[in-house]
Amino acid sequence: MKKLIALLLTGTMVFSMTACGSKDEPATAPAEEQSGETAETESGAAEDAASGDAAAADITLWTYPVGSFGDAATVDGFVAAFNEKYPDIHVTVEYLDYTSGDDQVTAAIEAGTTPDIVLEGPERLVSNWGAKGKMVSLEDLWDEEALADISATSEAVVAACKAPDGNYYEYPFVMTTHTMAINYELFEAADALQYINEDRTWTTENFEKALQALVDYGQTNTGVVYCGGQGGDQGTRALAMNLYSAQFTNAEHTEWTMNSEAGVKGLQQLKDWADAGLLAFDAGIQAADELQLFANGTLAMTFCWNASNQAQYASQTAFTPYAVAFPSDDAVPELAGGIWGFGIFDNGDADKIAAAKTFIEFICDDEVQGLESVKATGFFPVRSSFGNPYEGTEDEERMATFGSFQQWLGDYYNVTLGWAEQRTEWWNLLQRVEQTSDVQAEADLYAETCNAATAAASN
Amino acid sequence: MGNSLKRNRVLVWRETRAAYLFLLPALIFFLGFVIVPMFLCLFYSFFNYTMNDFSFVGLQNYVEMFGDPIFQKALVNTVIIVVVAVPTVTVFSLWVASAIYKMNAFSRAFYRCVFYLPVVTGTVAVSVVWKWMFNKYTGLFNYVLNGIGVIDEQINWLGDERTALACIILILFTTSIGQPIVLYVAALGNVDTTLVEASEVDGATKLQTFWKIKWPSIMPTTLYILIITTINSFQCYALIQLLTSGGPNHATDTIMYYIYYQAFKLNRYGYGNAMGIFLAVVIAIFSLIQFKVTNNGKND
Numbered sequence: 001m002k003k004l005i006a007l008l009l010t011g012t013m014v015f016s017m018t019a020c021g022s023k024d025e026p027a028t029a030p031a032e033e034q035s036g037e038t039a040e041t042e043s044g045a046a047e048d049a050a051s052g053d054a055a056a057a058d059i060t061l062w063t064y065p066v067g068s069f070g071d072a073a074t075v076d077g078f079v080a081a082f083n084e085k086y087p088d089i090h091v092t093v094e095y096l097d098y099t100s101g102d103d104q105v106t107a108a109i110e111a112g113t114t115p116d117i118v119l120e121g122p123e124r125l126v127s128n129w130g131a132k133g134k135m136v137s138l139e140d141l142w143d144e145e146a147l148a149d150i151s152a153t154s155e156a157v158v159a160a161c162k163a164p165d166g167n168y169y170e171y172p173f174v175m176t177t178h179t180m181a182i183n184y185e186l187f188e189a190a191d192a193l194q195y196i197n198e199d200r201t202w203t204t205e206n207f208e209k210a211l212q213a214l215v216d217y218g219q220t221n222t223g224v225v226y227c228g229g230q231g232g233d234q235g236t237r238a239l240a241m242n243l244y245s246a247q248f249t250n251a252e253h254t255e256w257t258m259n260s261e262a263g264v265k266g267l268q269q270l271k272d273w274a275d276a277g278l279l280a281f282d283a284g285i286q287a288a289d290e291l292q293l294f295a296n297g298t299l300a301m302t303f304c305w306n307a308s309n310q311a312q313y314a315s316q317t318a319f320t321p322y323a324v325a326f327p328s329d330d331a332v333p334e335l336a337g338g339i340w341g342f343g344i345f346d347n348g349d350a351d352k353i354a355a356a357k358t359f360i361e362f363i364c365d366d367e368v369q370g371l372e373s374v375k376a377t378g379f380f381p382v383r384s385s386f387g388n389p390y391e392g393t394e395d396e397e398r399m400a401t402f403g404s405f406q407q408w409l410g411d412y413y414n415v416t417l418g419w420a421e422q423r424t425e426w427w428n429l430l431q432r433v434e435q436t437s438d439v440q441a442e443a444d445l446y447a448e449t450c451n452a453a454t455a456a457a458s459n
Numbered sequence: 460m461g462n463s464l465k466r467n468r469v470l471v472w473r474e475t476r477a478a479y480l481f482l483l484p485a486l487i488f489f490l491g492f493v494i495v496p497m498f499l500c501l502f503y504s505f506f507n508y509t510m511n512d513f514s515f516v517g518l519q520n521y522v523e524m525f526g527d528p529i530f531q532k533a534l535v536n537t538v539i540i541v542v543v544a545v546p547t548v549t550v551f552s553l554w555v556a557s558a559i560y561k562m563n564a565f566s567r568a569f570y571r572c573v574f575y576l577p578v579v580t581g582t583v584a585v586s587v588v589w590k591w592m593f594n595k596y597t598g599l600f601n602y603v604l605n606g607i608g609v610i611d612e613q614i615n616w617l618g619d620e621r622t623a624l625a626c627i628i629l630i631l632f633t634t635s636i637g638q639p640i641v642l643y644v645a646a647l648g649n650v651d652t653t654l655v656e657a658s659e660v661d662g663a664t665k666l667q668t669f670w671k672i673k674w675p676s677i678m679p680t681t682l683y684i685l686i687i688t689t690i691n692s693f694q695c696y697a698l699i700q701l702l703t704s705g706g707p708n709h710a711t712d713t714i715m716y717y718i719y720y721q722a723f724k725l726n727r728y729g730y731g732n733a734m735g736i737f738l739a740v741v742i743a744i745f746s747l748i749q750f751k752v753t754n755n756g757k758n759d
Contacts, residue, residue: 102723102724103723106510106723106726107723109510110510110728132510132511132726133511134510221596227706227707228617228618228703228704228706228707229704229706230704282595282615282618283615283617283618283619283706283707283708284593284594284595284615284616284617284618284619284623284703284707285595285618286704289594293596293597296597298596298597299596420724420725420726421725424720424724427704427706428706428708428709431706431707431708432708435620435708
């Protein structure tokens, strides 16, 4: 009897485990077979979205922490607003972080469990997953009106969302420029504010004078070229390339060019400052650590700043964080941009793709929700018709300051193929620059490795 | 005769059937999550398997691996970690266990808790604390060493090629000694006291008693500790990922971290699998050597 019970229990255990592990196969045909149907459904979805009569579907959204899009309460509110208009589309949200988010997406792609929608920037949506054929073309969202509206703000945004194959894999809604920031009171005490122009730009020469003034004042921890990883690397890239107006890639985004004369001169300048004790390289920290050191007053400046950081760190600092452009030889900086929007993974389910597009249009373009979405990020709308969403709010002054940097928005070279390899090579290059006596050779090695990766990705 | 044999087999099957069925769930998991992935890993290592390509390349991944200077650097770093960490963890654990196993129950439990705490604390939490202690600007180590006059300028512990790997080994050491200490305390407590007393009556010194009586008695435990510490050291990944990302200048790259980088950052799954197979073979060789050196863990 005991044996019989044991057998029954074991059988139940095995069965229940098998049952738990099973997964209902979606009742959809393979993607290839559905291509015609998908096209029809996609165009139909756009009409549905316009009429508010979208097909019912359960969709998932994975969001990187772009401003408050990493905050469940905020996003839940947006989903609730969406469901008031489209009650038949059920949206499940999962939150990624920049430490492990890419790994989660990679694992999901290989396991065939990607979400329907993902929120991030062109370097992931377009030049990585899009270029590898994992994303759905968003051509129908980019209608004439959207194209004109976004182009009026920046042609660079449009170009960044479009892959070399001619397809749009991202539908953007916000953008910003990345800057650096200084400790205003410390600069004032060291009499270094005189080196910053009224429009918050400065020359390389004056930047050096400011560093010297800080050191003379007794502030030995001026700034740190953080290179312990890829986090916040847009700051160190912008710093190195602006010093002598170098270009990070060629105009066609097919070649990495920081081994140019101007690029090497900038890297050499950083090394010279470090050797002279005016600045430091630190392979032990990344941008998040550097920001913390800036916020607690250890460092006099940070190279990783933007409107969102200003809002986030405002309450933590006992001084005034003062945003400034990166120094350049001609005081005309070229700032790195950030563009964020939505992409749709090609899961082969036409209904879900249509529902995902409906959701994206609502979050990005809806008269009321569109503005709320922009404000939640703390960045600027890509649509010129949205005007200034911060007008009349407590954020108006802060955002006006950061808005003034938009005029120096540079080329969005992040869409160059081989971007992932380049990111790793960049902080490794900085680590080597600190040690080497031949900056040109190290920059050549960096460019060679990155160009090889780009060539491999292009094939 | 034949019927009797058949009847015996039926009886044996009846006796063992329930046992096998109880083992079945674990076996399914073992097959699904260990055996099958192992063979898949070997299979994929012969392919250029990326996010958008899957083509047979034979031994190309292995050829590339041995010519990859970063892999070579990672291999050297990994071997250094193993060669330093395994003996120090084993010797230190044995020393601590020898000192505490004779204590009263309360003291013994206290020390076991102290040494086991880093093991049960999450790796992320442990790494955050160590990262703070190693911080160049606000870290505890620089603060103390500056305070007592040992150093006169801040040391970038994790950002300097000369110190980064040593820091990783130190953290690995603190998180690895907990289990060996607990195991050694249990093993030493189980050594036959009559043998120890007999040797003492015969005039053996404490050192002789240890080497001739206790050490052979705890040999199976030592073998187990050597093997798990070796495997843990070879698989050092989380600390690297959380603290140094393999830097500075690949000074802390390990094979495990490089596998992760190739597979998850560059989506070169085939190449990552080839390195995984290589690592498995190296671990197997090290384990085999340990089996031989410790006489298969036999205490005779």
